[in-house]
Amino acid sequence: MEEMQQRRGVEAGVVNCEAPTRRVVLLTLTAVLGVIGFLVAGSVARSATQTSATVSLRRTTLGLILVNSRGHTLYLFAKDRSGRSACRGTCARFWPPLLSQGKPTGGSGVKSALLGTTKRSNGSLQVTYDKHPLYTYALDKRAGQTKGERISAFGARWYAVSATGRAIVKPSQAGTATTTTTTTPYP
Numbered sequence: 001m002e003e004m005q006q007r008r009g010v011e012a013g014v015v016n017c018e019a020p021t022r023r024v025v026l027l028t029l030t031a032v033l034g035v036i037g038f039l040v041a042g043s044v045a046r047s048a049t050q051t052s053a054t055v056s057l058r059r060t061t062l063g064l065i066l067v068n069s070r071g072h073t074l075y076l077f078a079k080d081r082s083g084r085s086a087c088r089g090t091c092a093r094f095w096p097p098l099l100s101q102g103k104p105t106g107g108s109g110v111k112s113a114l115l116g117t118t119k120r121s122n123g124s125l126q127v128t129y130d131k132h133p134l135y136t137y138a139l140d141k142r143a144g145q146t147k148g149e150r151i152s153a154f155g156a157r158w159y160a161v162s163a164t165g166r167a168i169v170k171p172s173q174a175g176t177a178t179t180t181t182t183t184t185p186y187p
Contacts, residue, residue, distance in 0.1 A: 053100035053127045055115060055134070056107030060144050062168050066110065066129060066161040068098055068136060071143025076132040076167055079156035083118050083131040091154040095135040098127040114165050130165025 055074065058067040066074040079086040087095055097120065104127045106112040117125040118133055126133045137148030151158050159167030
């Protein structure tokens, strides 16, 4: 009987010794896989942000306008001065700046000489066209949408940009007696 208890004690000791070892191995393996995943994700994110932005032209209801690589309308902000962005914080969440890590490229019909960049307050480079910082509009969900055109928000109006680098200003419909009010989803 005593011999059986000793065997159980030895077996229990082996099991108790193996359990912590297994835990350490599992924890180490989990940590290594986590670090590898983190490094891969960081590498993918860096490669996504280390590309230059592409600006192209697209025909919309406003005519030919500048768009980003996803076909989303690019806007200028009338409050921007001297090639510098006046849109930060909440403004930049609704009107994300078009950023680039290098010199932006132009598609067919885009004048490459008008493309440039300006440094934002956080150090990132924002694409400019004819010295106007460029933005997309968060509520333009599909390519070709122009929901941000002529919205007055954050202290000035927003306009889609033509191939010449000018704001596209469509005159309001003449002869209509009704007044419409544009509401915006932000303060």
